[in-house]
Amino acid sequence: VEKTPSWTTEFAAAFRTLPDLYRFLDWDPPAGALAVAQTYPLFVPRRLARMIKAEGPGGVLAREFLPDGAELALSEGLADPIGDQAFLRAPQLVHRYKTRALFTPTSVCPVHCRYCFRKNELAADHDLFQRDFDQTLAYLARHPEVTELIFTGGDPLTLSNDRLETYLSAFADLGTLRDVRFHTRYPVILPERLDAGFADLLREYRGRFRTLSLAIHVNHVRELDDEVRDRVRSLNGLPVQLLSQTVLLRGVNDSVTALRELIDELVSLRVRPYYLHHPDQVKGGLHFYLPLAEGRVLYQALRDELPGWALPQYVIDIPGGHGKVAAFNPETYAFEGRLISRTGAVVELREPELH
Numbered sequence: 001v002e003k004t005p006s007w008t009t010e011f012a013a014a015f016r017t018l019p020d021l022y023r024f025l026d027w028d029p030p031a032g033a034l035a036v037a038q039t040y041p042l043f044v045p046r047r048l049a050r051m052i053k054a055e056g057p058g059g060v061l062a063r064e065f066l067p068d069g070a071e072l073a074l075s076e077g078l079a080d081p082i083g084d085q086a087f088l089r090a091p092q093l094v095h096r097y098k099t100r101a102l103f104t105p106t107s108v109c110p111v112h113c114r115y116c117f118r119k120n121e122l123a124a125d126h127d128l129f130q131r132d133f134d135q136t137l138a139y140l141a142r143h144p145e146v147t148e149l150i151f152t153g154g155d156p157l158t159l160s161n162d163r164l165e166t167y168l169s170a171f172a173d174l175g176t177l178r179d180v181r182f183h184t185r186y187p188v189i190l191p192e193r194l195d196a197g198f199a200d201l202l203r204e205y206r207g208r209f210r211t212l213s214l215a216i217h218v219n220h221v222r223e224l225d226d227e228v229r230d231r232v233r234s235l236n237g238l239p240v241q242l243l244s245q246t247v248l249l250r251g252v253n254d255s256v257t258a259l260r261e262l263i264d265e266l267v268s269l270r271v272r273p274y275y276l277h278h279p280d281q282v283k284g285g286l287h288f289y290l291p292l293a294e295g296r297v298l299y300q301a302l303r304d305e306l307p308g309w310a311l312p313q314y315v316i317d318i319p320g321g322h323g324k325v326a327a328f329n330p331e332t333y334a335f336e337g338r339l340i341s342r343t344g345a346v347v348e349l350r351e352p353e354l355h
């Protein structure tokens with residue numbers, strides 16, 4: 001039986017109510033925050049709350065993780081901005097691209113990011129998370145063309161190491177999956193989660209898949225305090241490819257300096273900058289949105305400043321389930337609001353009007 005790890009204690013002690021959190025911060029909640037927290041629940045671990053407090057009420061951490069009246073004030077936006085629902089092929093399994101599928105074994109995260117593209121699904125008891133693992137496995141067995149499985153959620157590292165092992169073992173036994181990737185925010189939010197048991201799991205399964213990857217979700221260099229840096233450095237000795245994924249967010253990292261500082265730090269930690277996501281047009285998160293044209297200008301400037309190998313791919317999920325495509329390439333730089341879809345069609349991106 002697995003010993004109770006310390007991160008679960010940290011998890012249990014997280015702030016879940018507005019009065020508790022703001023009493024700790026010693027700040028007044030912003031106007032409308034109470035109503036917001038009733039619609040989109042609050043979840044902030046204590047360690048992060050201390051960082052938010054140290055940075056102050058106007059800081060990027062407060063913007064990323066504290067409720068904002070704008071979440072309800074801007075009524076536009078999509079509940080399922082990337083159209084996962086249409087590609088839900090088996091319980092907890094989204095199969096949209098030929099060779100890879102998403103596995104969503106939990107709806108629980110170590111924090112509630114206010115910009116989250118799944119914030120409406122996570123707030124409801126959504127179909128995406130209904131479990132029937134036999135059916136999930138049966139689907140993968142019928143679809144050997146799926147060679148990469150991406151554990152996402154919620155955050156898959158919310159599961160215990162025993163539970164992860166159960167899944168990894170069953171997936172390895174299929175014999176068709178070569179690559180396994182975990183998308184997670186734990187290394188930054190609750191770094192204790194990267195415990196010895198998880199390291200053992202990676203070592204144990206290294207030989208059963210071609211690659212194991214950990215894509216760390218991080219948006220700003222201020223998320224990376226000394227503890228996080230130490231923990232990420234400690235992962236370098238493990239048989240896991242370290243990648244990053246970042247969401248471009250208005251008021252958080254929408255400047256060349258912020259992105260450059262983050263990427264520089266990731267490279268120093270030997271994390272390969274992998275994805276820079278254009279923000280999704282999610283209902284309740286539109287105050288983080290910035291126009292594609294603006295994102296392209298930022299990315300072009302980044303291209304001038306970084307070596308090619310340090311440049312994350314700038315991608316966008318075209319609303320309506322059209323899938324993830326390049327948000328930038330030199331040929332379409334002057335393409336204004338248009339994108340080239342996965343089928344080669346030119347798609348006019350419909351963007352919200354922001355005031």
Ligand code: SF4
Pocket residue numbers: 108109110111112113115116117118119153154155185217
């Ligand atoms: S960790 Fe990811 S899925 Fe969870 S709230 Fe944040 S953005 Fe959403």
